[in-house]
Amino acid sequence: MSAEPQGCGAPAGGVAVTENSSGEAIIEGTVTAGGAPARVGYARLLNSDGEFVAEVPLGEDGGFRFFAAPGDWTVRVLAPGGARADETVTADRGHTTTLAVSVTAAGS
């Protein structure tokens, strides 16, 4: 996984953490499938016990955003064709944790 920045400061892979002025503990990111934004798919936020906390559909750009609490979380991405990816992240108040997730459909 490379950590090279790619447009809007989002990493090409991995995690980047920046400060935000809202004071919220934000986890956001983008999902790509085969190198292109995943326009159909879902991001689920699970807490450190693996319990479901929230879910959003991916945006047109494959993006998602959660307002979490400080702590450790797992972001689970679901996309067509049985594609699935889990990423663990840490969130902090006043910080935005940015993830880049790439998925491959099972069997493709």
Next chain:
Amino acid sequence: MTRSDVLVDADWVEAHLGDPGVVLVEVDEDTSAYDKGHIANAVKIDWKKDLQDPVRRDFVDRHGFEELLSARGISNDDLVILYGGNNNWFAAYAYWYFRLYGHANVRLLDGGRKKWELDSRDLVTEVPERAKTSYQAKDQDTSLRAFRDEVVAAIGQRNLVDVRSPDEFSGKLLAPAHLPQEQAQRAGHIPTAKNVPWSKAANDDGTFKSDDDLRKLYGDEAGLDFSKDTIAYCRIGERSAHTWFVLHELLGQAHVKNYDGSWTEYGSLVGVPIELGAGR
């Protein structure tokens, strides 16, 4: 009541979406999802604009519901199939709402929009033309709807099921993590409530778990006393409509109410007891 009386799967919808007498309705909080693409022949209902009173915090009244369904071209004897995003939260809410106003012939698409999308099934942008009807609703069936005084009186008496996430239940968060953290004045939960997050009733793809798994979840694991009446709540009553559907429609519990005031009302009431932490 069996599962097939209240749920349909995606294959059934594909086979029947053109049938006369069957009306597909997509219900969302964010109706731009419908505008970008929806199941063929589906009409849309906006959870907020169409189902909530624009001034008071309450539902549209019986006459308003009649006007809404008439305008959407829905007749009293139509079979209404509801589906939506957010794992069918708002579709389950609409299901409960349709039942509240006496529409018996209504079912949910299992897995909702998510399962449909993950299956890569077809979505269209054409909006169907449906002739206006003269829908007749009934008075609200308040045996399905709980109000605040009843909820306070139910503490320690009835099953209270808080279906929010563990962090909302314990007081760590005030809203689901995909929403800004605002709303109620205080965090926590109603004393004696059991925390059974709605999500435990669903698979990752949004479909409901089996009846056996569900019975185990609420009975053996959460310790609900099925001989008692139950009130389900969440933050604004949409996730708890999903749990109401599970308990009342899938598991056949006789007396289950949804408290649509939920935490945004209870957590702002003066003087009511609140419990913090993981619950007992």
